[in-house]
Amino acid sequence: METVPADGLIAASWLLIALPLAGAAVLLLGGRRTDRWGHLLGTGTVVAAFVLGLLCTLQLDGRQVEVGLYTFVATGSLDVPVGLLFDPLSAVFVLLITGVGALIHVYSIGYMAHDPRRRRFFAYLNLFVAAMLLLVLGDNYVALYVGWEGVGLASYLLIAFWHERPAAATAAKKAFIMNRVGDVGLALAIFLMFAQLGTVSYDGVFGSVGTLAAGTVTAIGLLLLLGACGKSGQFPLQAWLPDAMEGPTPVSALIHAATMVTAGVYLIARSAPIYDETPTARAVVLAVGAITLLIGAIAGCAQDDIKKVLAYSTVSQIGYMFLAVGLGPIGYVAGLAHLLTHGFFKAGLFLGAGSVMHAMNDQVDMRRFGGLAPHMKVTFVTFGLGYLALIGFPFLSGFYTKDAIIEAAFDRGDGWGYLLGGVAILAAGLTAFYMTRLMLMTFFGRPRWEPGVHPHESPPVMTAPMVLLAVGSVFAGFLLVVAFPLEEWLAPVFGEPVEAEHVVAPIVVSVLVTAVMVIGVLTAWLFVGRREVPAAAPVRVSPVTRAARRALYADAVNESLLMRPGQWLARALVFVDNRGVDGAVNGLAASLGGSSSRLGRTQTGFVRSYALSMLGGAVVVAGALLAVTAG
Numbered sequence: 001m002e003t004v005p006a007d008g009l010i011a012a013s014w015l016l017i018a019l020p021l022a023g024a025a026v027l028l029l030g031g032r033r034t035d036r037w038g039h040l041l042g043t044g045t046v047v048a049a050f051v052l053g054l055l056c057t058l059q060l061d062g063r064q065v066e067v068g069l070y071t072f073v074a075t076g077s078l079d080v081p082v083g084l085l086f087d088p089l090s091a092v093f094v095l096l097i098t099g100v101g102a103l104i105h106v107y108s109i110g111y112m113a114h115d116p117r118r119r120r121f122f123a124y125l126n127l128f129v130a131a132m133l134l135l136v137l138g139d140n141y142v143a144l145y146v147g148w149e150g151v152g153l154a155s156y157l158l159i160a161f162w163h164e165r166p167a168a169a170t171a172a173k174k175a176f177i178m179n180r181v182g183d184v185g186l187a188l189a190i191f192l193m194f195a196q197l198g199t200v201s202y203d204g205v206f207g208s209v210g211t212l213a214a215g216t217v218t219a220i221g222l223l224l225l226l227g228a229c230g231k232s233g234q235f236p237l238q239a240w241l242p243d244a245m246e247g248p249t250p251v252s253a254l255i256h257a258a259t260m261v262t263a264g265v266y267l268i269a270r271s272a273p274i275y276d277e278t279p280t281a282r283a284v285v286l287a288v289g290a291i292t293l294l295i296g297a298i299a300g301c302a303q304d305d306i307k308k309v310l311a312y313s314t315v316s317q318i319g320y321m322f323l324a325v326g327l328g329p330i331g332y333v334a335g336l337a338h339l340l341t342h343g344f345f346k347a348g349l350f351l352g353a354g355s356v357m358h359a360m361n362d363q364v365d366m367r368r369f370g371g372l373a374p375h376m377k378v379t380f381v382t383f384g385l386g387y388l389a390l391i392g393f394p395f396l397s398g399f400y401t402k403d404a405i406i407e408a409a410f411d412r413g414d415g416w417g418y419l420l421g422g423v424a425i426l427a428a429g430l431t432a433f434y435m436t437r438l439m440l441m442t443f444f445g446r447p448r449w450e451p452g453v454h455p456h457e458s459p460p461v462m463t464a465p466m467v468l469l470a471v472g473s474v475f476a477g478f479l480l481v482v483a484f485p486l487e488e489w490l491a492p493v494f495g496e497p498v499e500a501e502h503v504v505a506p507i508v509v510s511v512l513v514t515a516v517m518v519i520g521v522l523t524a525w526l527f528v529g530r531r532e533v534p535a536a537a538p539v540r541v542s543p544v545t546r547a548a549r550r551a552l553y554a555d556a557v558n559e560s561l562l563m564r565p566g567q568w569l570a571r572a573l574v575f576v577d578n579r580g581v582d583g584a585v586n587g588l589a590a591s592l593g594g595s596s597s598r599l600g601r602t603q604t605g606f607v608r609s610y611a612l613s614m615l616g617g618a619v620v621v622a623g624a625l626l627a628v629t630a631g
Contacts, residue, residue: 003066003085003203010056010065013086016094016137019045019052021130027123035119039112042122043105046129050098057091062492066139073142077198085139085202089493092336092486093136093266096343097259101129103465107351108250110461111358121161125254128154132259136266140201141190144267148186148231151260152179158255159247171243178240182230186267189223192216206273214278221274221281224267225288232264232318235292239554242299242311249354252307256314257347262339265321269332272494276328285326286416290423293319295552297430301437302548304537305364306353309438310346312551313390316427317342323420324405327412332494333487334404337480341397344472345389351466352383355458356442363450366438367535371447375455378463380443382470387439389473391432392517394510397477402428403510404481410504417503428513432520440528448535 023045027038034041067084105125112118131150138144160172193200196216197208209217228234233241241261245252255261268275268285275282296316303309324335357364359376373380389396392403409421457463480486487497547553
């Protein structure tokens with residue numbers, strides 16, 4: 001698609017990034033003077049960015065608009081101008097980030113009302129949104145990388161916001177380090193692009209990628225995937241994401257619903273021309289998505305922490321999106337549609353979980369909940385609609401987008417397609433199981449509250465965003481798939497939609513997925529709804545349950561294969577450095593020092609000593625001359 005210069009309101013689209021960035025600067029530099037109104041400023045900047053993004057999107061008209069800003073690097077053959085690319089794909093992400101982000105900001109006003117550092121919290125939220133907007137609006141991979149690292153920094157600050165809690169500090173460090181592993185892959189991919197193509201701009205890379213050797217394209221695709229796995233919490237770098245629940249609940253909603261975890265999906269979708277040239281890298285994307293969606297779904301079945309259930313659900317749902325974009329042209333739009341609907345219902349679920357925690361003195365153990373539905377009617381209804389959308393209840397958002405991904409998997413028309421479709425259907429059944437278990441343990445049954453807990457509904461500033469997100473959970477899928485097909489909007493980016501030759505009829509897929517979903521719901525009711533929930537998790541459980549509780553031993557594997565060998569290597573290098581490198585230098589210095597000290601003792605300052613030395617030297621020289629002459 002041809003890129004055109006910016007005109008009209010789109011020429012000011014740089015304000016999308018500048019507004020939240022300015023808000024973060026004012027709140028961080030203004031100090032305590034901004035405490036009284038800092039939360040209002042932080043919320044206002046994101047709301048203004050959403051309005052501006054909406055107006056720019058309405059002016060876009062299917063074009064790809066370039067907004068030039070300045071030159072970032074100009075040295076030798078490396079020329080990296082900084083500009084923004086406002087096209088249908090980036091517009092979709094701008095609206096998601098600013099729209100859902102604005103609702104989370106509003107919710108945070110009530111949720112963080114009694115926190116003495118609320119102003120700083122909103123500054124970090126603004127910084128996060130600004131970095132994410134740079135990530136999706138940059139017109140080259142270097143700009144994307146700057147936003148990528150900005151998101152990593154802001155997420156670290158937000159996860160560790162209550163850093164006085166050891167668990168929060170540890171979770172933030174874990175997220176930061178695991179993301180750095182993925183970021184190395186993204187950086188190497190950018191280096192390889194420049195080395196082989198001499199450019200890092202999207203137009204330059206996509207226009208020339210067909211001239212590269214197959215191995216080079218595959219290497220670039222795999223390195224980009226490594227970066228995507230780190231940021232989106234995909235196998236094998238998924239272990240940080242559930243631990244990130246130690247941050248405040250609005251952070252969980254922002255990271256797990258609309259922003260950070262979707263960055264990897266955006267990276268692969270934006271790099272579609274690269275993956276279209278390398279079936280090998282695309283197959284690895286498929287494998288990563290399929291493995292991750294199963295890991296997340298299995299682990300979610302055995303968690304008792306309400307936020308961790310939702311976190312593993314996010315791991316699984318992002319796996320669906322990776323599976324979709326790994327399918328290539330038949331799956332790009334399906335994956336992005338699910339990303340958008342997921343932003344609504346998962347944000348609503350996290351905010352609902354925060355509302356429950358707000359009413360239960362920050363308790364997160366579902367075994368201490370029960371019977372909350374009559375006491376929190378708004379939270380129950382909005383959370384329930386998000387739950388139904390997530391499990392794929394007919395005609396709610398997840399029903400349309402998740403089924404589209406499964407249809408695309410079957411449409412491959414080969415054995416791998418049937419395998420991938422079967423895995424996706426199995427994960428749908430597991431999703432219905434663990435989410436129904438969550439609903440039953442939280443809102444139904446006998447109250448299991450701790451003494452002194454008095455459940456109550458959250459204030460309107462918290463429930464209003466939940467209501468709006470619940471509306472999106474109900475209608476977003478229908479709007480994106482049926483009423484205003486997303487594939488038509490994204491046609492300038494991915495090409496005109498082509499009617500797929502369905503291997504399995506869509507109605508058959510829908511019936512099959514719905515049947516599996518119902519089985520998952522009934523199984524949860526049989527295991528949880530009909531039994532008394534014990535206050536403590538049972539100890540005598542099956543090996544599968546033990547593995548699920550430990551997320552299939554992901555942390556143990558990472559510690560065994562990466563962390564401990566890394567520690568041993570670091571200790572060995574320190575030993576070599578201390579005893580080898582430093583030892584050699586220090587030994588040489590000691591030898592010179594000792595020698596100079598011993599030589600210094602010969603300098604007594606007495607003339608008779610020097611005269612004797614001269615006489616001795618003369619005798620030695622004379623003796624040598626006589627010996628030579630005699631010989």
